[in-house]
Amino acid sequence: MKAEKISEAVVRRLPVYLRHLTELHKREVMTVSSQELGQKLDLNPAQIRKDLAYFGDFGRKGIGYDVSYLIEKIRHILKLDRQINVALIGAGNLGHALSNYNMYLKESMKIVAVFDSYQPKIGTHINMLTVQPIDELKETVAEKNIRVGIITVPDSEAQRVADQLVESGVEAILNFAPTVLKVPSQVRIHAADFTTDLLSLAYYLDNGNGNGKEAEVHDNDKQPEKVDH
Amino acid sequence: MKAEKISEAVVRRLPVYLRHLTELHKREVMTVSSQELGQKLDLNPAQIRKDLAYFGDFGRKGIGYDVSYLIEKIRHILKLDRQINVALIGAGNLGHALSNYNMYLKESMKIVAVFDSYQPKIGTHINMLTVQPIDELKETVAEKNIRVGIITVPDSEAQRVADQLVESGVEAILNFAPTVLKVPSQVRIHAADFTTDLLSLAYYLDNGNGNGKEAEVHDNDKQPEKVDH
DNA sequence: TAGATTGTTAATCGATTAACAATC
DNA sequence: TAGATTGTTAATCGATTAACAATC
Numbered sequence: 001m002k003a004e005k006i007s008e009a010v011v012r013r014l015p016v017y018l019r020h021l022t023e024l025h026k027r028e029v030m031t032v033s034s035q036e037l038g039q040k041l042d043l044n045p046a047q048i049r050k051d052l053a054y055f056g057d058f059g060r061k062g063i064g065y066d067v068s069y070l071i072e073k074i075r076h077i078l079k080l081d082r083q084i085n086v087a088l089i090g091a092g093n094l095g096h097a098l099s100n101y102n103m104y105l106k107e108s109m110k111i112v113a114v115f116d117s118y119q120p121k122i123g124t125h126i127n128m129l130t131v132q133p134i135d136e137l138k139e140t141v142a143e144k145n146i147r148v149g150i151i152t153v154p155d156s157e158a159q160r161v162a163d164q165l166v167e168s169g170v171e172a173i174l175n176f177a178p179t180v181l182k183v184p185s186q187v188r189i190h191a192a193d194f195t196t197d198l199l200s201l202a203y204y205l206d207n208g209n210g211n212g213k214e215a216e217v218h219d220n221d222k223q224p225e226k227v228d229h
Numbered sequence: 230m231k232a233e234k235i236s237e238a239v240v241r242r243l244p245v246y247l248r249h250l251t252e253l254h255k256r257e258v259m260t261v262s263s264q265e266l267g268q269k270l271d272l273n274p275a276q277i278r279k280d281l282a283y284f285g286d287f288g289r290k291g292i293g294y295d296v297s298y299l300i301e302k303i304r305h306i307l308k309l310d311r312q313i314n315v316a317l318i319g320a321g322n323l324g325h326a327l328s329n330y331n332m333y334l335k336e337s338m339k340i341v342a343v344f345d346s347y348q349p350k351i352g353t354h355i356n357m358l359t360v361q362p363i364d365e366l367k368e369t370v371a372e373k374n375i376r377v378g379i380i381t382v383p384d385s386e387a388q389r390v391a392d393q394l395v396e397s398g399v400e401a402i403l404n405f406a407p408t409v410l411k412v413p414s415q416v417r418i419h420a421a422d423f424t425t426d427l428l429s430l431a432y433y434l435d436n437g438n439g440n441g442k443e444a445e446v447h448d449n450d451k452q453p454e455k456v457d458h
Numbered sequence: 459t460a461g462a463t464t465g466t467t468a469a470t471c472g473a474t475t476a477a478c479a480a481t482c
Numbered sequence: 483t484a485g486a487t488t489g490t491t492a493a494t495c496g497a498t499t500a501a502c503a504a505t506c
Contacts, residue, residue: 008429009497015428019407033463041409045463046499053465061464062506079431093326100322101424109427147434150427172430174423178248180270188433190426194403195330197421198338198379199244200237201401202308204417205376238473262487274487275475282489290488291482 010051016041017048018074024067033064080108085145087170089161090152091116091124091131094176098150099127109148113140117157134164141168150174151181162189239280245270246277247303253296262293309337314374316399318390319381320345320353320360323405327379328356338377342369346386363393370397379403380410391418 020040024032034045034052041048052058052065055077059065075081088095088111099111114126117134124131132140140146149165151158151173158177165173165187172188175181178195249269253261263274263281270277281287281294284306288294304310317324317340328340343355346363353360361369369375378394380387380402387406394402401417404410407424 007497011432012425012429014432015425016409018428019424020409035463044499046501047497049464050466050498057465059464060506061504062462064463077432078428079434079436080428084431084434093322093329097322097326098423109431148427148430171434174427174430176423180245180249188430190430192423192426194327194405194421195248196241196244197419198377198403199247199307199309200241201377201403201417201419202313202338203240203243203306205308205313205400207308236473264487273475275477276473278488279474279490286489288488289482290480291486293487 006054010054013043013048013051014074014078017051018071018078018080021067021071021074025071029067031064032067032070034059036064075108082108084109084147085112086110086148086150087112087137087141087146087165088114088150088152089116089134089137089165090150090154090176091118091121091126092152094152095150096126098152099129111150112144113146115140117153134161137164138168141165141170146170148172148174150176152176155179235283239283242272242277242280243303243307246280247300247307247309250296250300250303254300258296260293261296261299263288265293304337311337313338313376314341315339315377315379316342316344316366316370316375316394317379317381318344318363318366318394319379319383319405320347320350320355321381323381324379325355327381328358340379341373342375344369346382363390366393367397370394370399375399377401377403379405381405384408 017037020037021032034048037043037048038045049059052070056073058070058073072081086109088098091114095114095116099114111127111129114129114131115134115137116122116131121131122133146168147170149161149168149170149172151161151165153161155177158175158179159181162173162175162181162183166183170187172190173181173183174190174192176192176194178193180191181189183189246266249266250261263277266272266277267274278288281299285302287299287302301310315338317327320343324343324345328343340356340358343358343360344363344366345351345360350360351362375397376399378390378397378399378401380390380394382390384406387404387408388410391402391404391410391412395412395416399416401419402410402412403419403421405421405423407422409420410418412418
């Protein structure tokens with residue numbers, strides 16, 4: 001089907017499909033059904049078919065999806081069929097880690113510049129790139145046609161860096177700092193804050209820890225109605 | 230309200246609330262309304278009230294929420310009012326980055342052991358911790374009462390590590406590898422894969438890149454109905 | 459042809475938002 | 483009291499899943 005607005009949930013599943021399809025391709029699997037895909041990815045097959053059908057009729061009834069063809073299509077949909085230049089702001093451990101993953105994503109989404117505000121970091125190298133001072137950001141963004149920024153600076157600097165990225169004309173931002181950033185609505189921003197994931201995980205742990213002490217369930221320990229808070 | 234099952238979406242917002250509340254607390258703000266919170270966090274105030282109301286009557290009509298009190302409550306709900314021991318598997322850059330964030334989260338959710346399978350890494354130090362060989366995992370998990378595992382190994386090793394974590398008796402896993410892992414249903418697993426975030430971000434970029442080339446919109450370029458794929 | 463699997467519509471389920479009485 | 487803001491119910495919106503005709 002065509003001309004509907006695609007939900008964020010759908011878009012977020014596309015890279016997941018792409019990844020597994022690439023894996024299948026490597027293994028020289030030619031064809032895959034929504035059934036099989038769903039099994040592997042823990043998703044409902046109907047959902048997978050529906051997701052893909054938003055963008056075109058990519059499958060063959062009775063057969064399934066051609067792996068190479070679908071890869072090509074999803075890469076096109078995600079605009080990964082051309083290189084997208086990315087700036088990384090924050091040359092700490094996390095920045096390092098990301099610039100490694102870079103290789104992995106070959107071509108598309110390529111980190112082409114790294115910035116930091118910490119003097120001693122400037123001029124050092126990360127994966128072939130020289131760390132630049134942050135005040136060169138705007139200039140470099142223009143020069144290198146950078147369209148995406150990744151923020152890996154500390155919390156306290158994140159909003160300032162976001163402002164600078166926006167000012168530099170970047171179209172999208174991936175934010176690793178654990179703060180909600182304010183950017184104009186035409187700039188797309190995704191939170192990639194893993195502290196949220198980690199902390200929310202704790203909720204699902206059992207109470208007590210097996211040592212015999214047990215099972216105080218929070219839902220039941222309602223506070224005395226009127227403590228002085 | 231009580232005794233409903235809380236949706237994942239709700240649980241994932243709790244750490245976000247907690248973080249901002251902690252910030253407010255630092256700034257010695259005593260009280261906050263769902264209105265103000267919503268503004269800061271880009272969330273609907275009604276949603277915030279509803280989220281919190283699942284767990285108790287934490288607010289005061291006409292007044293709002295007492296910051297310290299709400300912090301205490303959310304920490305309790307998330308089980309962050311006691312220390313939760315965490316194992317980190319994978320001592321690469323990402324692992325390093327995470328072990329730094331550790332400090333930040335003070336007390337609760339503490340990384341108490343680091344593992345790697347790469348021989349030369351073993352015995353080196355990360356933030357006071359000695360990197361251990363992965364075959365010591367089970368033993369150490371038991372010894373140190375580790376309840377959560379964080380996977381930061383390469384894709385290809387992730388499932389194996391997950392299996393080992395499960396076998397060791399860990400209750401929850403945060404997975405940074407870009408793969409869907411299979412674990413028994415009693416083990417909670419969260420995907421913290423930022424490649425998904427990054428790639429999905431590309432979808433929202435404008436077509437063309439301002440150089441005059443323009444606006445091929447994917448929805449409209451439907452393939453010729455029957456290419457040989 | 460028989461079996462498999464898509465694309466799509468309809469049904470279901472769940473989450474967000476609006477609205478408002480209760481009350482500080 | 484008047485103004486503010488909660489907790490909660492009802493309305494809305496959106497996303498997932500089931501079901502099935504079309505068709506390879």
